[in-house]
Amino acid sequence: MATTTPPGVRGGGQSETTSDGAPMTHAQIMKALSGLMLGMFVAILSSTIVSNALPKIISDLGGTQSSYTWVVTAALLSMTAATPLWGKLSDLFSKKLLVQISLVIYVLGSVVAGLSQNTGMLIACRVVQGIGVGGLSALAQIVMAAMISPRERGRYSGYLGAVFAVGTVGGPLLGGVITDTSWLGWRWCFYVGVPFAVIALIVLQRTLHLPVVRREVKVDWLGATLISGAVSLLLIWVTQAGTSYDWISWQTWAMTGGAVVLGLLFVLVESRASDPIIPLRLFRNKTISLAAAASLFVGIAMFSGTVFFSQYFQLARGESPTMSGILTIPMIGGLFVSSTVSGQIITKTGKWKAWLVSGGVLLTAGLGLLGTLRYDTAYWHIAIFMALTGLGLGMMMQNLVLATQNQVAPEDLGSASSVVTFFRSLGGAVGVSALGAVMANRVTHYVKDGLAELGPKAAAMGHGGTGGGGIPDLDKLPAPFRTVVESAYGHGVGDVFLYAAPFALLALVLVVFIKEVALKSRPAAHTPAAEGSTAVPAQSQAGAGTAAAEAAARQ
Template structure:
């Protein structure tokens, strides 16, 4: 393998901040793509004539494709120019956003969102990888405050923006997808100007496309089964056996392929390391609980409580305040102490407590109690999510940074995808059975209720039926948060079992091989130092190197 930059030059503090501005904008637009539709989805699905299963798949489609491609993006980042990969993912995301905005039915929207997810997967993981290539783990905690602020603004502003868009007659719901296009274009141009990483040239590049395809196919089959089981067919049926057995068999084949591939998408030697394996378990649980639970909050406030999309966005502010403050404060503490395990344990405990509070909700629960639960969930997410990636990045050499980051993010996204699918299926089945039971008890048959069990266009239903539907959605949401709390307990156990480590103050491990061997340009080794003296802040380029 070869590199076209013979000796790397570390980025100065000013260069780092300039590059971070573009990266934060990329992260913002990626998160905005999910949050801006969270409060608008009931209105969007209602306008397109969709149902609860399609509601879930509009979210799941993006999560599925972003999850399946995350390890591929991570591996590519170890082999090719990180800057070009970020710009490619921005382009894919932008095209997917435009197609989503022009969708004429739910099937087209789901397909467009799946394509958009290809870009989202790249944006989410590549931002972390690029930051990891610029900033040592010890100093990285300080910059997590910026990441937390972006997350909070995108998560708070997204639902509010989505609500305002669908409540504004001259805009319409399609602008929920168009709004990210100019932001993505600006991020593309900003990164072209500010991000300067050494260009990598490797002659022996081998991407494990077979393993990536098997992983995506196996996960997709299992998710499709989760969506349709107990609705289109029974749990104990030949369809279930074929889909579950086939999915597991394909995933087993993927493991076999990965164990023999020259450049595996999910490197098994990294996965089986203690802290990496435990971080993966915790990430799966946190991802399942967070994505699977929070995605239905907007639906709860609008359908279960009767609030407008804008009001629903405002009501989720406590969760985002929690993310903002915890990620900022804990990021600073991580840099100061060099410790990460205590904050991960704290985050998972608080996250689980928040879901336990939310599990008590029904269609009449006090908004104050809901606010407390959401605040706790936000604090937990801010304290655990980024730190789980950081503890993995700290344990690998710079040449493995992309694969390691991609692996843990892959499993976190996989957990989120499974969480949305499973909890969405649980919610849909419980809502359907509750509505049917209550309508029958009230003497209202299918003729008088319309499509009450399948439609999300609540305004089109008769007033008596609306009350039944709202109560069913409000009461069922508490049950899915109870499942999220149970998953949170798993994340606590995994966090407690993590090996305590001190974050290193160098970009690469002390025993790492030189760039000519590992194929990745990197900064020279420096001794670990405190937050005021370590990292790229005081580094000065020694000579020019070819940049991308």
């Protein structure tokens, strides 16, 4: 039975009120969320800082195009598998503690990644990083939902989107500068975030105070293992098919069949678990089902852009890592503007569906136009296409989570939020793997065609590292052959975006069928606690019967 709560605290949870009963001001809420946003910034910065350094990293470590893809996919895979678990843990333990733990895990993975001696070691460290990012990604949305009503949350989700945009644009720029600086080198891309992470931990300790829900803990470890295995088999198949074995082969049937069997077992286990990692009953809600499916396709579009642009600018246009980061600013600028503006307007109007539909249209158009990329495409064309893509992503990413959170009871908030994040990460992981395999195949094809046009003597020069899966060093290639390789990468990246565009269209179709429900005006934590649970204020050890929001406001 829910416990009685002290005056000023509605339903035993966080309240948007200060100690004198007045609503928390915007400044007070921002102060309470400052550590959370700083932690998110560190994770995003540390993730994106590697993007422009990857061609150099893979070249130095003797990796291949498959290694390049797996350095990205490994983090996405572990993030995907860990996200539902973090969401479930947030329904059982202190959200603040979990945020801090996930940040520490990410930092440890980053430090060891900087010591990598080969691509295998780097990929293993990326798995650890992904576990931490899964926690930060899921918990950021969950903490905000616990503090802020859906009606007001659009505004603060916009700020979170802005932090995402700044970290996304700042990371590649900083990574490019570090990589281009001889006395630093790419390893410092992994070290540079550590001081910021320490600051984030200190700020989180001082500013974030939430109620702790205490109830009998039973984590569905079997379900977590099964879903991890299913996703892993699927990604390994997508990455290796067409290179290590044929698309139609016994390996394909074994891996896809194994993934299906593990997926069915996961559904069976979840349907019988007393405390499932992903409550299947959530999918009875049409909005949650459609938002989850749309997030899957948005993830494919989002990660394809961030991963393959660095290869395009460096290998198709011969730009430095630093310039590669600068040239992607239009996409990040679009994401920054749309996420911030849409959040502000949603808070004022309470209407969110139009933003989802508009975002789907812009994302589909942007990716379709990016499908026309070639190595000599005018940059102002590329800038417009990137801006459209960024605008679409900014309108869809945060608002799909918002639509889902508006539909669930407080006790399911963590699980529901992590479901959307899970499917977005899954889409990104599968998309990067599949599109990376497509790109490797198409680049090899275009190189061979280009060499054939140069004549038998050019064909005898070999693939230049491309056909064999390596990342070429353009500066070491003779002029005619360099043009062939640049053209191949330009056309190959264009094909990647062309293949991604239909998935954005599918996301658009799905959000059209989502029914708009008026945003609630009360935070999730204002609703009475679930039967048998007890909301314990974070400050209870001091004997204070004060709401967590009041504590945050006083800091």
